[in-house]
Amino acid sequence: MRPEHVQPRLLSELVPLLGPDAFVTCVDPAEPPLGTAPTPAATDLEQASSVDSVVVTGVTHDSRAVRPGDLYVAVQGQRVHGAKFAAQAARAGAAAVLTDPAGYDRAAATRLPVITVPDPRSRLGDVAAWIYGHPARELLLIGTTGTSGKTTVSYLVESGLREAGMRTGLVGTVEIRVDDERIDSSLTTPEATELHGLFALMRERDVAGAAMEVSSHALALGRVAGVRYDVAVFTNLSQDHLDFHADLHDYFETKARLFTPEFAKVAVVNRDDSFGRTLIDRITEQGAIPVTTFSATGDTAADWYATDVVLEAGGSRFRVVGPGGMAMDASVRLPGPFNVANAMAAIVALIEAGVPLPTAVAGVAAARGVPGRMERVDEGQDFTAIVDYSHKPGAIEAVLTSLRPITEGRLTIVVGCGGDRDRGKRPLMGEAAARLADAVILTDDNPRSEDPVTIITSMLEGVAKVPVAQRARITVEPDRRTAIELAVARAQPGDVVVVAGKGHERGQHVGDRILPFDDRDVLREAIRARLDTD
Ligand SMILES: CC(=O)N[C@H]1[C@@H](OP(=O)(O)OP(=O)(O)OC[C@H]2O[C@@H](n3ccc(=O)[nH]c3=O)[C@H](O)[C@@H]2O)O[C@H](CO)[C@@H](O)[C@@H]1O[C@H](C)C(=O)N[C@@H](C)C(=O)N[C@H](CCC(=O)O)C(=O)O
Numbered sequence: 236m237r238p239e240h241v242q243p244r245l246l247s248e249l250v251p252l253l254g255p256d257a258f259v260t261c262v263d264p265a266e267p268p269l270g271t272a273p274t275p276a277a278t279d280l281e282q283a284s285s286v287d288s289v290v291v292t293g294v295t296h297d298s299r300a301v302r303p304g305d306l307y308v309a310v311q312g313q314r315v316h317g318a319k320f321a322a323q324a325a326r327a328g329a330a331a332v333l334t335d336p337a338g339y340d341r342a343a344a345t346r347l348p349v350i351t352v353p354d355p356r357s358r359l360g361d362v363a364a365w366i367y368g369h370p371a372r373e374l375l376l377i378g379t380t381g382t383s384g385k386t387t388v389s390y391l392v393e394s395g396l397r398e399a400g401m402r403t404g405l406v407g408t409v410e411i412r413v414d415d416e417r418i419d420s421s422l423t424t425p426e427a428t429e430l431h432g433l434f435a436l437m438r439e440r441d442v443a444g445a446a447m448e449v450s451s452h453a454l455a456l457g458r459v460a461g462v463r464y465d466v467a468v469f470t471n472l473s474q475d476h477l478d479f480h481a482d483l484h485d486y487f488e489t490k491a492r493l494f495t496p497e498f499a500k501v502a503v504v505n506r507d508d509s510f511g512r513t514l515i516d517r518i519t520e521q522g523a524i525p526v527t528t529f530s531a532t533g534d535t536a537a538d539w540y541a542t543d544v545v546l547e548a549g550g551s552r553f554r555v556v557g558p559g560g561m562a563m564d565a566s567v568r569l570p571g572p573f574n575v576a577n578a579m580a581a582i583v584a585l586i587e588a589g590v591p592l593p594t595a596v597a598g599v600a601a602a603r604g605v606p607g608r609m610e611r612v613d614e615g616q617d618f619t620a621i622v623d624y625s626h627k628p629g630a631i632e633a634v635l636t637s638l639r640p641i642t643e644g645r646l647t648i649v650v651g652c653g654g655d656r657d658r659g660k661r662p663l664m665g666e667a668a669a670r671l672a673d674a675v676i677l678t679d680d681n682p683r684s685e686d687p688v689t690i691i692t693s694m695l696e697g698v699a700k701v702p703v704a705q706r707a708r709i710t711v712e713p714d715r716r717t718a719i720e721l722a723v724a725r726a727q728p729g730d731v732v733v734v735a736g737k738g739h740e741r742g743q744h745v746g747d748r749i750l751p752f753d754d755r756d757v758l759r760e761a762i763r764a765r766l767d768t769d
């Protein structure tokens with residue numbers, strides 16, 4: 236995720252950019268190891284002259300990713316301080332270390348030049364942008380945030396940019412793409428050092444425009460520092476990540492940061508969402524960036540809205556209506572009303588990025604499915620089997636509601652909830668599943684360090700809130716494979732079985748390990764086994 240050619244930079248030029256709190260130490264190799272951190276009083280930018288000859292050609296916050304010539308940024312993490320790995324970084328060829336006073340001793344012990352600032356994590360974006368020559372400024376960037384729909388909107392936007400004739404990039408949960416090269420993704424939004432390296436690679440490959448997901452973690456942890464999106468999109472907000480954010484208010488405020496001049500030139504916001512409306516009011520009041528609104532439910536108060544929506548099993552058709560009576564028929568190949576909202580978000584974002592309406596509409600219509608999002612597994616069986624990455628209460632609700640109209644028989648959901656993450660969403664997911672499906676099989680889903688039965692018990696608290704007469708049939712099967720097999724064994728002609736949670740993922744996080752597991756494969760095997768015995 237780095238460019239092949241980087242213009243070498245003088246470390247001494249970085250120091251003034253880091254501000255008055257930055258100070259540099261260069262250890263004379265003949266001297267004994269340093270023991271204590273210098274005080275800011277000892278700071279003297281003159282010292283930067285001692286690093287005049289030090290050149291950096293890259294930057295990383297991860298010692299395992301250091302390349303010769305890199306600036307290694309040692310930050311305090313949740314588990315460990317990165318300075319613990321400074322020696323490893325030095326052995327790999329790091330040219331210098333940037334850290335905080337707590338990391339100084341270990342960094343200085345490497346005898347590399349050390350720059351100290353109070354909060355190096357917050358500087359990662361600016362440093363990386365500087366080292367790679369601000370590549371983000373040369374790309375048309377569309378960033379999407381929201382609890383649900385980030386991946387889908389990003390795929391649709393990328394398709395629109397391609398339709399407009401651009402070489403494109405994509406950064407998100409499922410994958411990272413630089414033109415036609417695909418790279419596995421581990422985070423929804425990469426750390427700032429990786430992100431700017433990636434943008435530089437895109438620039439090197441003549442990529443003109445990129446669509447990317449911006450998670451709330453990214454905004455809170457400074458991963459998108461130094462990036463200003465041409466268009467920033469807000470899809471929706473519902474409960475998630477309250478293991479990380481103090482409460483829903485904090486979660487919203489974190490996302491709202493994207494819609495300020497620091498990060499965005501133009502905002503595109505969903506008017507159908509209550510948090511979206513709050514955001515629209517705020518952006519309008521502040522008047523710092525323009526906001527364009529959309530609605531998938533025909534709200535004529537929005538700048539752009541969808542009417543005449545026809546929902547079909549394979550996707551939807553609708554009419555896009557915009558300012559001054561501009562209108563055009565559109566379609567999206569992804570099923571469900573929420574994908575009309577995602578399509579509207581993408582079309583409006585593309586228009587704001589300068590793509591003509593017919594091109595934007597054609598690009599969204601051309602987009603094929605997104606891996607693991609409402610993905611059908613079809614082995615010729617007489618019921619519908621779907622894998623979907625719904626692992627949040629809002630997503631469970633959206634998926635079950637949108638599948639109901641195409642369900643001729645019963646609607647079954649196999650669902651669990653992740654361990655070591657937002658515990659408050661467990662009952663909410665149990666409740667949504669029990670209220671909206673006919674049959675629910677509660678199972679495990681990335682239990683991590685927790686016992687799946689404990690998680691399921693918490694989901695059952697939500698199930699109990701649904702009056703018995705309106706409640707789905709509930710089965711508890713903690714083994715995910717067995718749960719999927721059970722759903723397949725019980726399916727009748729015309730039923731819909733949705734396996735929620737893992738989507739495109741290929742592993743189960745159990746303890747410290749990732750065990751190979753792909754819902755799509757397991758579902759396929761179960762269906763084939765049943766067809767063989769029928
Ligand atoms: C809360 C969070 O986001 N944590 C991320 C953060 O961890 P951390 O800073 O606490 O790191 P740490 O493990 O204590 O290590 C400290 C430092 O030492 C470095 N280190 C560590 C070990 C080593 O051998 N060498 C080394 O240099 C690390 O790179 C890090 O810079 O930095 C790490 C390195 O980049 C990330 O892997 C880690 O993501 C964890 C794994 C994670 O699960 N994050 C999730 C919650 C996340 O960010 N999700 C969002 C949202 C997804 C969604 O919308 O659903 C996302 O954007 O993906």
Ligand SMILES: Nc1ncnc2c1ncn2[C@@H]1O[C@H](COP(=O)(O)OP(=O)(O)OP(=O)(O)O)[C@@H](O)[C@H]1O
Nearest residue numbers: 382383384385386387408573608624625630633634
């Ligand atoms: N606009 C939407 N409103 C409600 N639910 C949605 C919406 N879009 C997608 N979903 C549901 O959320 C799931 C995940 O969709 P997608 O991957 O696009 O969202 P995301 O925001 O990228 O999710 P994550 O943050 O978990 O990566 C889908 O499979 C679907 O169940």
